[in-house]
Amino acid sequence: MKVAVIGAGIVGATAAYYLSKEDNLEITVFDYGRGQATKAAAGIISPWFSKRRNKAWYRMARLGADFYQTLVADLQADGFATDFYKQTGVYLLKNDETKLTELQELAKDRRKEAPLIGHLELLNHSKVAVDFPDLEGFNKLLFASGGARVEGAHLTKTLLAASACQLVSKKVTVSLSEQGYLISDQIFDQVILAAGAWLPDLLAPLGYKVDIRPQKGQLRDYFFEGLVTEDLPVVMPEGELDIIPFKSGQISIGASHENDQGYDLTVDSSILAKLETEALKYFPKLREASSFSERVGTRAYTSDFAPFYGQLPENPGLFVASGLGSSGLTTGPLIAKELVNLLTGQTGLLDKDDYRADKYITKTP
Structure with a gap:
């Protein structure tokens, strides 16, 4: 056939x-x-903290996160490297940090059917600084060890x-x-x-x-000399911004969610500049990047x-x-x-x- x-x-x-x-x-x-x-995607596999009411979507996302374990194992069995995926954990930040405890309880409950979530812990700034010394803009955050990053x-x-x-x-x-x-x-x-x-x-x-309907998404990849990034957790503040460390001194910032640009694929530096300004609040070391590049793609959304x-x-x-x-x-x-x-x-x-x-x-x- x-x-x-x-x-x-x-x-x-x-x-x-x-x-x-x-x-x-x-x-x-x-x-x-x-x-x-x-x-154009630098992805985060961490669906367990979503508060979307669509139960069918959450089930798909939860099982989708689990399925990466199968996918990675299958590719490795076929002799292929799988460094596109790594469970480095995720840091979740809230503007109102009192909501972190509520988020932790939600994750504990969901961990009963999604053990991939892993270890959950509220961490203060001084403890985070041990593993991610250049991260700023918070007093405490929620860490989940099962979160992963993917290079699309x-x-x-x-x-x-x-x-x-x-x-x-x-x-x-x-x-x-x-x-x-x-x-x-x-x-x-x-x-x-x-x-x-x-x-x-x-x-x-x-x-x-x-x-x-199409949605335009842009992100920027920053490259650092001498900065060890491979094992750094993904950082998820509120809003569109994510800070995603990869190997070899690469940190990706993004991505935008632009609903009025149709299928346009041109880089809009003003949008990326806004994301960079926000990212600097959490990772001021971004200014020290030796170079950067940009990616643009088009997502698909239903009504x-x-x-x-x-x-x-x-x-x-x-x-x-x-x-x-x-x-x-x-x-x-x-x-x-x-x-x-x-x-x-x-x-x-x-x-x-x-x-x-x-x-x-x-x-x-």
């Missing part, structure tokens, strides 16, 4: 990897290579290498034929559409309307901010996923594995009816 995956971001790359483990499948991945949210571009590159699938770097369309689905002069039996914010463009010619995945009822050979938003690096690998399970007739971890694609995708009159 010939299977096409359109989009090589977090969902598409993970799907390609797990499809490659199945027998009797010939897999081709198509990716335009422009605007992909994953390549590195992850997808590893997944695609591990899949050994054919990768075609071009913009494509999908059309129906009597033999199956026509993509780039090839016929496919099954297709996974993992194009994120560009899903409406792919489905419009097939007569579908999709509840998706109710919930992700979806599944088959299209009118075209059961089409599998779709989108609407992951800013939690895409947390939920993406699990969503991809659930799509692969659907395509191959296996049982998944999630109740697919909680994330029905036809709630967000409708046939046009």
Whole structure:
């Protein structure tokens, strides 16, 4: 059976990897290579502190965090390095620090079904200074040892290498034929559409309307000479700002959430300057960076901010996923594995009816 995956971001790359483990499948991945949210993402895997009321979303995010343990183990068993992911812990900051105790109690309760949260502890500034001496702007914070950071571009590159699938770097369309689905002069039996914010463009010619809007996200990577950053915890103040240390003296700051920029991919230095000003309150050493670079991507959101995945009822050979938003690096690998399970007739971890694609995708009159 010939299977096409359109989009090589977090969902598409993970799907390609797990499809490659199945027998009797010939897999081709198509990716335009422009605007992909994953390549512009420095992710934090720490969903347990969210107060979103959507229980189905939280279950997906919690199990998505757990699924990284499986993904990492599978890639290591296949002989691939997994330094794109590391559990360095997370520091949570609140403007009103009296709320940290409430947050700790919430996490303790959730730890009963999510032991990955790990050790929880309220730390004062002097204790934090032992491990993260340059962090400022707080009297106390909440530490959770299970929090992790992910480098999105590195992850997808590893997944695609591990899949050994054919990768075609071009913009494509999908059309129906009597033999199956026509993509780039090839016929496919099954297709996974993992194009994120560009899903409406792919489905419009097939007569579908999709509840998706684009959101621009920008971040800046700062590079330091002689600064040991690999084991530093991720810092999560309130608001859009996150401070994400990686290895080799890299610290990422971001990311913005811009709802009025459409699919624009130009760097807006004024937005990044605002994020930098905020970050300096917590990490003044940022001024000592020897260089920096910038990344821009486009996230996909639904009108109710919930992700979806599944088959299209009118075209059961089409599998779709989108609407992951800013939690895409947390939920993406699990969503991809659930799509692969659907395509191959296996049982998944999630109740697919909680994330029905036809709630967000409708046939046009």
